[in-house]
Amino acid sequence: xxxxxxxxxxxxxxxxxxxxxxxxxxxxxxxxxxxxxxxxxxxxxxxxxxxxxxxxxxxxxxxxxxxxxxxxxxxxxxxxxxxxxxxxxxxxxxxxxxxxxxxxxxxxxxxxxxxxxxxxxxxxxxxxxxxxxxxxxxxxxxxxxxxxxxxxxxxxxxxxxxxxxxxxxxxxxxxxxxxxxxxxxxxxxxxxxxxxxxxxxxxxxxxxxxxxxxxxxxxxxxxxxxxx
Amino acid sequence: xxxxxxxxxxxxxxxxxxxxxxxxxxxxxxxxxxxxxxxxxxxxxxxxxxxxxxxxxxxxxxxxxxxxxxxxxxxxxxxxxxxxxxxxxxxxxxxxxxxxxxxxxxxxxxxxxxxxxxxxxxxxxxxxxxxxxxxxxxxxxxxxxxxxxxxxxxxxxxxxxxxxxxxxxxxxxxxxxxxxxxxxxxxxxxxxxxxxxxxxxxxxxxxxxxxxxxxxxxxxxxxxxxxx
DNA sequence: TGTCTAATGGCAGAGACTGTCATAAGTTCG
DNA sequence: CGAACTTATGACAGTCTCTGCCATTAGACA
Numbered sequence: 001x002x003x004x005x006x007x008x009x010x011x012x013x014x015x016x017x018x019x020x021x022x023x024x025x026x027x028x029x030x031x032x033x034x035x036x037x038x039x040x041x042x043x044x045x046x047x048x049x050x051x052x053x054x055x056x057x058x059x060x061x062x063x064x065x066x067x068x069x070x071x072x073x074x075x076x077x078x079x080x081x082x083x084x085x086x087x088x089x090x091x092x093x094x095x096x097x098x099x100x101x102x103x104x105x106x107x108x109x110x111x112x113x114x115x116x117x118x119x120x121x122x123x124x125x126x127x128x129x130x131x132x133x134x135x136x137x138x139x140x141x142x143x144x145x146x147x148x149x150x151x152x153x154x155x156x157x158x159x160x161x162x163x164x165x166x167x168x169x170x171x172x173x174x175x176x177x178x179x180x181x182x183x184x185x186x187x188x189x190x191x192x193x194x195x196x197x198x199x200x201x202x203x204x205x206x207x208x209x210x211x212x213x214x215x216x217x218x219x220x221x222x223x224x225x226x227x228x
Numbered sequence: 229x230x231x232x233x234x235x236x237x238x239x240x241x242x243x244x245x246x247x248x249x250x251x252x253x254x255x256x257x258x259x260x261x262x263x264x265x266x267x268x269x270x271x272x273x274x275x276x277x278x279x280x281x282x283x284x285x286x287x288x289x290x291x292x293x294x295x296x297x298x299x300x301x302x303x304x305x306x307x308x309x310x311x312x313x314x315x316x317x318x319x320x321x322x323x324x325x326x327x328x329x330x331x332x333x334x335x336x337x338x339x340x341x342x343x344x345x346x347x348x349x350x351x352x353x354x355x356x357x358x359x360x361x362x363x364x365x366x367x368x369x370x371x372x373x374x375x376x377x378x379x380x381x382x383x384x385x386x387x388x389x390x391x392x393x394x395x396x397x398x399x400x401x402x403x404x405x406x407x408x409x410x411x412x413x414x415x416x417x418x419x420x421x422x423x424x425x426x427x428x429x430x431x432x433x434x435x436x437x438x439x440x441x442x443x444x445x446x447x448x449x450x451x452x453x454x455x456x
Numbered sequence: 457t458g459t460c461t462a463a464t465g466g467c468a469g470a471g472a473c474t475g476t477c478a479t480a481a482g483t484t485c486g
Numbered sequence: 487c488g489a490a491c492t493t494a495t496g497a498c499a500g501t502c503t504c505t506g507c508c509a510t511t512a513g514a515c516a
Contacts, residue, residue, distance in 0.1 A: 018482050018493075046471065057496045062473065095451040136372060143371035144364060147411065161453045170448040172416070173441055176408030177448065183375065184404040188397070213401055220398040220405065221449065223323045225389045246462075246513050274502065285465045290504065 026064050028054045033071040038127060042072065042135045069141035075128050076142075078121065080149055083107040087156055096157050096171075100178045101214050105207050112203030122203045126193075133190035146183065150175040177217075185213040254292050256282045261299040266355060270300065270363045297369035303356050304370075306349065308377055311335040315384055324385050324399075328406045329442050333435050340431030350431045354421075361418035374411065378403040405445075413441040 015023070032053040036045045047068055051061040065071045086106050090099040111122045132138045154175035158165035165171055189209050219225070243251070260281040264273040275296055279289040293299045314334050318327040339350045360366045382403035386393040393399055417437050447453070 016482075021482090022494080047473090048471085058472090059474090059497075060495055063494080066473090068472070096453060097449060097451075139375075140368035140372040143375065144368040147367075147371065163453070169412075169416070169441055169444040170453060172412050173409060173444045174448040176412040177405050177445070178408075180404030180406075180408035181401060184397070184400050188400070213397055216397040216401045217405070217449070220402040221325060221445070223325075225324060225391070225398060244514070249513085250463080275504085276502085286504090287466075288464055291463080294504090296503070 025054060025056060025060075029056075029061060029064055030071055030074045034075060034124060034128070037072060037131055042068075042131065042138055069138060072128065072131070072138055073142055073145060075121075075124050076145075079107060079111055079125055080145075082110060084149075084152060084156070086110075087153065090160075092160060096161065096174050097178075097217075099160070100153070100157075100174070101211075104182065104210060108203045108207045108210070112207075126189075126203075126206065129186055130190045130193060133187065143183075146179055150179045153178065181213050181217060182210065185210045188213070253282060253284060253288075257284075257289060257292055258299055258302045262303060262352060262356070265300060265359055270296075270359065270366055297366060300356065300359070300366055301370055301373060303349070303352050304373075307335060307339055307353055308373075310338060312377075312380060312384070314338075315381065318388075320388060324389065324402055325406075325445075327385075327388070328381070328402075329439075332410065332438060336431045336435045336438070340435075354417075354431075354434065357414055358418045358421060361415065371411075374407055378407045381406065409441050409445060410438065413438045416441070 029050060033045070033050045036049060036053065047061055048058050050071065051058045061071075065074070083103055087099060087103040090103055094102065108122075111125060132142045150172075154171040155165060157163075157171040157174055158168065161171070163171060185206070189206055192205075192209075257278060261273070261278045264277060264281065275289055276286050278299065279286045289299075293302070311331055315327060315331040318331055322330065336350075339353060360370045378400075382399040383393060385391075385399040385402055386396065389399070391399060413434070417434055420433075420437075
């Protein structure tokens with residue numbers, strides 16, 4: 001697969017020592033930060049502590065992450081990329097809403113089964129969502145990232161359907177609605193799992209919640225709520 | 229209306245000198261901050277500058293606003309309160325989606341016509357939306373506030389329809405969808421009005437955009453996009 | 457007018473970032 | 487293998503946001 005050219009193209013797997021080292025410290029920072037945030041809370045953890053835990057200088061920390069938010073949210077970035085990839089791979093004959101729904105469920109399922117690279121990427125992701133929901137600063141940063149993702153999603157939808165994203169509002173509206181439903185599901189999840197430790201755990205609980213929220217989309221928009 | 233009791237209840241209009249002074253400095257801070265942010269950008273404006281412009285100490289600034297974000301977003305807080313009030317006043321026989329739509333349009337129209345208290349609250353609000361959309365930090369803070377508002381909206385909807393907010397997901401989903409549509413409209417607006425000065429201006433342009441986005445909600449969720 | 461309460465200012469300090477520069481550590485090539 | 491080059495890191499120093507603390511000032515109230 002990885003074709004070896006002169007030296008412009010970097011092989012996927014065979015990274016130099018330098019790159020490997022960088023990746024290692026980056027991973028270490030993410031993990032150390034995550035641990036510390038869970039133990040003592042986001043606000044009460046200083047960047048210096050995180051850096052010290054990995055034995056690098058504070059300056060180096062800020063070369064890896066633009067700010068404190070970024071280390072915390074790094075764990076979800078992985079999942080987000082997977083989601084985008086999954087959405088792109090959805091068959092063209094699926095309607096947009098279904099494609100989105102399938103893609104997100106599939107992403108959580110993957111995260112649950114596949115032993116990604118880190119042992120428990122789901123556990124970490126779920127812990128993080130809880131942390132986010134209980135940390136105003138983090139929530140703000142997370143919401144901003146989410147909306148950026150929505151732009152990307154809107155672009156993918158427009159492309160899928162062969163629409164002009166500048167003219168047609170549907171992709172953007174759909175992406176925004178999707179984002180809203182997801183956030184709502186996350187909120188419900190973190191409300192249910194408020195009690196300290198991850199008990200209900202498992203990606204299944206989250207998937208279930210997401211499905212239920214999607215199911216309410218039609219009924220919610222229907223004129224009369226008393227109908228049911 | 230305002231019944232005068234012993235002294236526990238503060239009359240609405242007749243504020244003491246102290247309260248009047250406080251309100252004045254608060255307003256001055258908001259206005260000075262807004263002006264400075266527009267002139268030199270959010271990041272390049274320091275809190276010290278804002279405080280100096282109103283001739284108070286930095287310490288005092290932070291007694292009025294928890295952080296720099298808050299002064300900037302204060303201008304929209306007013307509009308948000310109006311929206312909530314408008315939503316509450318919507319007739320019970322209106323379905324939820326329509327109630328939300330009417331309430332938001334009405335809010336913008338009020339903001340446009342009524343000479344609120346400050347001369348041009350719309351102008352400032354629209355300028356602010358543009359500033360928000362082009363300032364990551366502010367956008368993050370704004371999104372967080374928006375989601376808080378969504379919780380309130382969900383509560384109002386549940387109450388309107390006599391539903392148990394803990395059980396029924398529809399209010400929450402609806403609030404999230406509404407929030408998404410609005411954000412999408414704001415984004416479109418700020419994209420259209422990117423060019424420096426407020427030209428298209430007027431709340432009518434924004435209202436028009438909001439209506440158009442709402443109109444796309446049905447079509448977007450409909451199975452087949454090629455239908456139209 | 458005198459007391460009581462609340463707003464303010466000034467100061468010190470923690471913590472998140474950023475620019476700069478010297479040093480250390482990988483990479484490349486002869 | 488070692489010299490020359492490139493890149494990551496560390497160490498400061500400095501700015502800016504935000505907080506706690508205490509003395510001072512200025513309305514409120516009797």
